[in-house]
Amino acid sequence: MGVGSPSRTRSRMHRRLPNGLNAAAAKWLRLWQETGWVVLLSSYLAAIYLDLSWIEFLLIALMLAALGAGARTSTARMTAPDWNVLAILLFEIPSLLFSIDRANSVRTTEAVIQAFAVYCIARAVLRSPQQLAIVAVVLALGGCCIALPGIREFHRNAVALAHAGFSDLVAFRSRLILPHGRWVVGEWFTLLLLLLPFAAAAPLYLWRMGRTGLALGATILAIPISVALVISLSRAVLWSTVLFVLATWGLIRLFALTSTRAAATGAGLWLLLLSLIVVCASAVDPGVLEAYLGSHPSQTRSNEGRFATWKRSARVVTAHPVWGVGSSNSALALAGTANESETTGTVRSTFSLPLQLLVEKGTAGLVLYASLPILVGYRFLRGMRTYRLAARGPAVPGVPLPKSGSQPLGPRARSDERSAAKALYCALAAGAAALLCRELVYASLFSHALILVLFALLLAVIASAPEILNEDSLLRPGEHGAASAGPMDGRSIRSGRCQA
Amino acid sequence: MRRADLPAARIDIGEAIHLWDWNSRYYAWRGYVVAQTLPAHCSHTTSGRQSLTAKEMTVAQSAIRDYSRALSLNHRAAVAHQNLAWLQHLTADDQAAREHWQAAIRDDPGDAVMHVSYALFLEESGGHAEAQNEVETALELSPSLVDSTFLRDFRSRPADQADALVRLSISRMQTRNDRQADPILEAKLGKLYLFLGDAQHAVTLLRHAVEALPDLPLAWLNLGNAYAILGNTEAATDCYRRSNLLDSLHPGPYFGMARINLVAGHEQGAARYLHRAVLQAQLIPPITAAHQNQLYIGPYQRIDDLLPPVLAQYISPCWNAETALALGEVPFPDEAGSRAGVGDCRQIHSPHSLP
Numbered sequence: 001m002g003v004g005s006p007s008r009t010r011s012r013m014h015r016r017l018p019n020g021l022n023a024a025a026a027k028w029l030r031l032w033q034e035t036g037w038v039v040l041l042s043s044y045l046a047a048i049y050l051d052l053s054w055i056e057f058l059l060i061a062l063m064l065a066a067l068g069a070g071a072r073t074s075t076a077r078m079t080a081p082d083w084n085v086l087a088i089l090l091f092e093i094p095s096l097l098f099s100i101d102r103a104n105s106v107r108t109t110e111a112v113i114q115a116f117a118v119y120c121i122a123r124a125v126l127r128s129p130q131q132l133a134i135v136a137v138v139l140a141l142g143g144c145c146i147a148l149p150g151i152r153e154f155h156r157n158a159v160a161l162a163h164a165g166f167s168d169l170v171a172f173r174s175r176l177i178l179p180h181g182r183w184v185v186g187e188w189f190t191l192l193l194l195l196l197p198f199a200a201a202a203p204l205y206l207w208r209m210g211r212t213g214l215a216l217g218a219t220i221l222a223i224p225i226s227v228a229l230v231i232s233l234s235r236a237v238l239w240s241t242v243l244f245v246l247a248t249w250g251l252i253r254l255f256a257l258t259s260t261r262a263a264a265t266g267a268g269l270w271l272l273l274l275s276l277i278v279v280c281a282s283a284v285d286p287g288v289l290e291a292y293l294g295s296h297p298s299q300t301r302s303n304e305g306r307f308a309t310w311k312r313s314a315r316v317v318t319a320h321p322v323w324g325v326g327s328s329n330s331a332l333a334l335a336g337t338a339n340e341s342e343t344t345g346t347v348r349s350t351f352s353l354p355l356q357l358l359v360e361k362g363t364a365g366l367v368l369y370a371s372l373p374i375l376v377g378y379r380f381l382r383g384m385r386t387y388r389l390a391a392r393g394p395a396v397p398g399v400p401l402p403k404s405g406s407q408p409l410g411p412r413a414r415s416d417e418r419s420a421a422k423a424l425y426c427a428l429a430a431g432a433a434a435l436l437c438r439e440l441v442y443a444s445l446f447s448h449a450l451i452l453v454l455f456a457l458l459l460a461v462i463a464s465a466p467e468i469l470n471e472d473s474l475l476r477p478g479e480h481g482a483a484s485a486g487p488m489d490g491r492s493i494r495s496g497r498c499q500a
Numbered sequence: 501m502r503r504a505d506l507p508a509a510r511i512d513i514g515e516a517i518h519l520w521d522w523n524s525r526y527y528a529w530r531g532y533v534v535a536q537t538l539p540a541h542c543s544h545t546t547s548g549r550q551s552l553t554a555k556e557m558t559v560a561q562s563a564i565r566d567y568s569r570a571l572s573l574n575h576r577a578a579v580a581h582q583n584l585a586w587l588q589h590l591t592a593d594d595q596a597a598r599e600h601w602q603a604a605i606r607d608d609p610g611d612a613v614m615h616v617s618y619a620l621f622l623e624e625s626g627g628h629a630e631a632q633n634e635v636e637t638a639l640e641l642s643p644s645l646v647d648s649t650f651l652r653d654f655r656s657r658p659a660d661q662a663d664a665l666v667r668l669s670i671s672r673m674q675t676r677n678d679r680q681a682d683p684i685l686e687a688k689l690g691k692l693y694l695f696l697g698d699a700q701h702a703v704t705l706l707r708h709a710v711e712a713l714p715d716l717p718l719a720w721l722n723l724g725n726a727y728a729i730l731g732n733t734e735a736a737t738d739c740y741r742r743s744n745l746l747d748s749l750h751p752g753p754y755f756g757m758a759r760i761n762l763v764a765g766h767e768q769g770a771a772r773y774l775h776r777a778v779l780q781a782q783l784i785p786p787i788t789a790a791h792q793n794q795l796y797i798g799p800y801q802r803i804d805d806l807l808p809p810v811l812a813q814y815i816s817p818c819w820n821a822e823t824a825l826a827l828g829e830v831p832f833p834d835e836a837g838s839r840a841g842v843g844d845c846r847q848i849h850s851p852h853s854l855p
Contacts, residue, residue, distance in 0.1 A: 101574035103523035107797045164745045165738070171715045175746075182800075297683060297712040331795045332576050338610035346610065346794045 099326020108327035111449035115456035122460035129421035136202040140221035143195030147228035158285035169287030173233035197431020208420035233291040240438040247430035312337040324362035353439035383465030524573035531566030578608035583807040612642035643691040647817035683712035687719040717747035751780035
């Protein structure tokens, strides 16, 4: 786990190859490192979404084997979030012993192991901003593929309801989109919320790289995902989306990537786009706007049901304070706290991630899991602050960069690439924060392996900020030989502030 | 298990247990398969208590062992408690049975099935007052119980006992609803009023419920039934159409439309709707399995693993395919008011004749 020095890895690899093969091998190696891992990771995520267990297994085995083969030549370095993730994994195993139904908990433990593997792979193989941009584009494409059928289905069902004489869409929000397989609609929106930051990160990266046309093209990928989130008719989802927009541009301004006016304009345009989506969706399928204005009885009931579930969860926590009832057992434990006067039916979850952690994993689990986003956030802030000075003096969009591998980047181009990477990080960090805010009132992080795996990927990418934003990773592949002799190899990240 | 190939099911589950011997549900399912060969001991559905043969006793003990093991792995499995209680009752260990029934209710007090099952045991043991309490609770949790064979039997025993219970449930639910209006509670009350024949009151409550929460297919169905009783066939048809849109698997709207056609003298139309209802009745998801799927992660459960095997059918609304088929085969009388020869299911579902 952790990130080794890419320059050292490559130079060792080069030494083992005959001279004639060096160029070709280096080219393939570069291609593999830039795109191969991204393709494998994306295929793995698609396999989880489509419930293709065998392909999932093969891909994860392949990636771990490739990672193991590369581990001999890389210098791994564990950071605080990595240790925390390892501690979570170690916690999950003994916590099975305290589970009230171990067989029910095993599947969540499997999902945690999958997420752990993806976290390790992402931490080890994602080493450059270009790779992150490719990951962002691929995941945004995946998000579009998921969102578009959902939008079509929403419209079809809304029309059917209108024909039957139903005028209120909000009461039917749980049945307007029926996702693939065993996905529950709320969890499906969590998946889209997880993909939105990737879809937003790609255009931001391209914009800061001065590729305005491409950035505009990439923005299109974020639109279907935003539309699907808006037509969720869930206020929590909509507010998370708004929070994501505000947090992204707030962070971009905070780290001096743009002026206050430009950040306000960016946020304003994005929010305007969301408003337009609401208005247009309402024009096509009347009732969308009404879902966000006023209070429908089904929304009131939903809130009351949440409060009732939280009270019941508190009773379970009191009975199992340290280790909890075990992963995935909250529904089973909550069933015992029901009474005939409640009309909420079977409660599937605690409707709050912190409460779910407390109920299922106890205080010990809550401390371990809660510390992960805190540590990742700390590393993100450290990585972003370290190079704040270097990024000051924003790059001018439109200034052409030297072609990849042709010649070493000049200081200005590096500054451009660093600020582009920082903009990308701002979107991803804002996405994680927005998702966690929504999870305060909806516990879906552990509901499906894909959500957990994607969240682990997001955290792994954010945790890699100090490494990726360092000087070495911003060099073009042709420069690494020279750079390895320089002062900024992988081990000198801690001194990055001085170098900047 | 769905194909009722019990030996094959037992072998498969045995292999699953061999591979994963700490999965409580596997033991519970094996216990269920083993117990299928036992007589359905239910004094209300058979001719009385039967004593087990030595071979049956061995089988029962084997199932009891499986359920005990399942509960040692997951002591919150309400269905396993319930099934074990039935098996222990079958082997005349009523004290242990009572404890397991109480455990089932403690672990899943929101499941009406547990209350009804315990009520059957209590009634058989002479605890009529306790049994009535359990039935009353079950009615509050699931008013569609009034459509079941269980309540029909309950109704046919002491005079007006069932109706009195329903009135008691209504009174309690009405008090709660007066304290804080709840559309779900109103929908349940509407169903119970409909059972008692107060269609006008049922319409008021159900109308209010669907105005607040229009995504309740059963409330639309009951509203349609209430309108049909009041003779407003147009409103009833609209309600059935909406109910069908919201839950296309439920046979209720088709039965309702069949009744409307029958009253209007369109026998062919009625037969067509009944035929469709028969097809739909086969698609109704099992009651307990749906609940279990919400509590447990893993293979999707498609059958009710309740013991005795007749229990699920006995306490479910009478939509099963066989009854519906029988209903479809009955020659329709010329006069709409005549009910002679029509199957039980219709009487349960529509206790009050259409005008």
